[in-house]
Amino acid sequence: MGGKGWFLLKLLIFQGLFTSPPQDPGFDFFYFVLQWPGAYCDTKRACCYPTSGKPAADFGIHGLWPNYKDGSYPSNCDPDNEFDPSEISDLVSTLQTKWPTLSCPSNEGFKFWEHEWEKHGTCSESVMDQHKYFENTLALRDRVNLLQILTGAGIEPNDEFYKLKDIKKAIKEATGFTPVINCNKDPEKNSQLHEIFFCVDTSGTEFIECPIIPRDRCPSHLQFAKF
Template identity: 45%
Template sequence: MKPAIAVVLLCSLLAVSSAAEKFDFFYLVQQWPGSFCDTRQGCCFPDTGKPPADFGIHGMWPNYAKCGRGRQEELATGLLEEDAVAFLSGVGRRGKCWPEYCDDGNALSPWEIRDMVASLDRSWPTLSCKSGRSFEFWSYEWKKHGTCSNLEQHEYFARALALKARYNLTAILAGAGIVPSDTATYSLSSVREAIARGTGATANLECNRDADGNAQLFQVYQCVDREGKKLIDCPLSMPTKCSRDKVKLPVF
């Protein structure tokens, strides 16, 4: 293969590896505000005031079903051996598990989401102390993840909100006896089973630690089809960051 052609092919493959249309599913990530705030670093409420005691959306993130070295090898299939080696060397051994920042020029427009601001304030609040302005949080999530979603701005946020409303995690867990408490603990298996029963799909869980070092249920990763409309069983497992089976769901 001529060097010039090889370079063109390698550049094309590098572009394909991060192209938005190549992702396999979304993670709809929701976080429990009590667990976000009950840490050593604490939290800050947005300019709209304290959010409700409800799981809030962190983001809806396009994700690959395969990632890391395996995904890069898949992309290199079909190249001559020496070109494949060069390609894999160029992208490195730690391929990302998701596309990101697919269109830096596509900034979130307040006009595009004007009809859902109240819903976003309630269901997608920021608790970070870096900024109390929720629009900055939504803009960041759109720029990093939404621009890779193959959805328009309004569609992206509307579909995340619709999924959250359809499968109310707070109510689903409460129906299984898993309610916020400063003393009670719950098994991870009971949380997983409650979510699977209530939504019809498996999910991944993430824990963090409170100021005393106790494990808390922090985030739920629900997997969604590429259209952002339907929950699916998660094709990937992920580390829970939970050191033991028992976790807290702190009061917010």
């Protein structure tokens, strides 16, 4: 091997020895959380439709939340990294469709997205900036059509009651991953399907089996509310 070849080999060895290890993101995984608008609205608190109009009768995004394997989670990690609406101007119409606000008074959604970024997103900024946080979350939503999965299994938003195990089975068989189900209560105190959690790796792009499986906050039978 000539002098030039030795130089290149040494350079490659040197670079290999001093390559920085992957940066610790500061958390272990994400919860990707979807919510059913019928359950959000069918409570004593009720809801308000956003200024863009009544959302579609479909699961909307609640958030993408960094978590630790011990069950705790970081929050509000960087008060200086404030939400900037201009950074997601190209995503607003998609956010209004797939990540709609239902809080009162009626609004465009920026308060909801601001809360999610400042409480949760800033804790993932070692992995992604504000635009990428929302972009990745929307992409995850596109990969899981929960309503299609459930209706295909005969589980429909018709105010009827369904078995929790049947809901989880349908989702696991369609996605390959075990979901976590949360319920809330309607004014008659019926437990209803409210939120569905999936786990995502620290890149915020790939679904994984949850490192810890929290208890489902639902009884064995629950209602799938109309919207």
